[in-house]
Amino acid sequence: MADHTEARPTEASLRRALHRAAEGRALDVDEAAALLTARGEPLDQLLSVAGDIRDAGLRDAGRPGVVTFSKNVFIPLTRLCRDRCHYCTFATVPHRLPAAFLERDEVLQIARDGAAQGCKEALFTLGDRPEERWPAAREWLHERGYDSTLDYVRASAIAVLEETGLLPHLNPGVLSWADLQRLKPVAASMGMMLETTATRLWSEPGGPHYGSPDKEPAVRLRVLEDAGRVGVPFTTGILIGIGETLTERADSLFAIRRAARQYGHIQEVIVQNFRAKPDTAMRGMPDAELHDLAATVAVARILLGPGPASRHRPTSSPASTTCCCAPASTTGAACRR
Numbered sequence: 001m002a003d004h005t006e007a008r009p010t011e012a013s014l015r016r017a018l019h020r021a022a023e024g025r026a027l028d029v030d031e032a033a034a035l036l037t038a039r040g041e042p043l044d045q046l047l048s049v050a051g052d053i054r055d056a057g058l059r060d061a062g063r064p065g066v067v068t069f070s071k072n073v074f075i076p077l078t079r080l081c082r083d084r085c086h087y088c089t090f091a092t093v094p095h096r097l098p099a100a101f102l103e104r105d106e107v108l109q110i111a112r113d114g115a116a117q118g119c120k121e122a123l124f125t126l127g128d129r130p131e132e133r134w135p136a137a138r139e140w141l142h143e144r145g146y147d148s149t150l151d152y153v154r155a156s157a158i159a160v161l162e163e164t165g166l167l168p169h170l171n172p173g174v175l176s177w178a179d180l181q182r183l184k185p186v187a188a189s190m191g192m193m194l195e196t197t198a199t200r201l202w203s204e205p206g207g208p209h210y211g212s213p214d215k216e217p218a219v220r221l222r223v224l225e226d227a228g229r230v231g232v233p234f235t236t237g238i239l240i241g242i243g244e245t246l247t248e249r250a251d252s253l254f255a256i257r258r259a260a261r262q263y264g265h266i267q268e269v270i271v272q273n274f275r276a277k278p279d280t281a282m283r284g285m286p287d288a289e290l291h292d293l294a295a296t297v298a299v300a301r302i303l304l305g306p307g308p309a310s311r312h313r314p315t316s317s318p319a320s321t322t323c324c325c326a327p328a329s330t331t332g333a334a335c336r337r
């Protein structure tokens with residue numbers, strides 16, 4: 001992948017952007033990128049501005065100072081995926097799994113166990129269209145009368161809804177407008193991380209999303225918009241530290257804001273920090289820093305306003321509470337995408 005460095009914003013531009021943010025003025029992409037560099041005292045100020053926005057939202061919602069969360073249980077319907085994201089530890093190969101998919105009974109058992117522990121949501125996590133890459137996935141579905149993974153997702157969501165009362169939240173990856181229409185009646189909400197709008201991270205050999213057809217930013221932006229047109233309450237977010245520039249990161253947040261403003265369907269925005277994992281192609285990359293994560297969560301809150309819940313993904317950081325206490329307004333178990 002070509003080296004893509006950008007000039008770091010000056011201290012003066014950071015101060016100016018902070019001042020504008022504190023005054024509640026509209027920020028542009030360059031100003032948001034400058035805010036992402038805040039550390040030390042400027043970071044404290046940035047967190048304070050974002051925290052005020054969060055608090056105002058909580059007051060408007062009639063629950064001042066109350067941070068909420070929804071308990072959910074993960075249902076990893078399949079860990080097979082047609083994509084090859086270079087940081088992924090979720091997807092695997094068929095011979096490492098007892099079966100390509102969880103059976104219906106296994107799905108229901110996980111959901112019942114979750115309900116017994118007080119969960120309200122069943123969060124379906126799965127790879128993207130595994131049947132298009134893995135014969136084992138195709139055969140498993142065919143033997144049980146399903147044409148596609150999405151057919152099985154729909155059947156499983158209905159089973160969970162009818163037999164356990166948990167509310168399905170679906171994360172099946174890229175969905176068409178027609179897919180969204182079919183799944184909407186069986187799910188309380190759906191989600192898909194935008195991750196980044198940086199096309200070069202997908203198109204250039206060596207990029208983290210190279211070889212992953214479902215990670216083309218234009219495709220994912222289309223899903224965000226289609227979810228809005230169909231009226232699906234939607235969770236999305238960005239992944240930071242995978243090689244994007246600060247301007248690209250800010251641009252990703254602006255893209256989410258555009259969809260949120262146009263359709264009003266974005267219920268939650270996740271900021272997930274990259275952490276290098278052994279056995280992945282990106283094991284040698286440095287982790288995204290905690291302060292970087294904190295600044296990004298704050299900028300997300302400032303750009304998105306008090307409306308959508310914003311949170312970082314707590315599973316990904318050993319010191320997650322530092323950020324969780326800052327501008328995010330909900331916390332809880334994280335969805336995979």
Ligand code: SF4
Nearest residue numbers: 081083084085088091
């Ligand atoms: S799409 Fe998701 S599950 Fe598939 S390889 Fe990428 S991160 Fe992993």
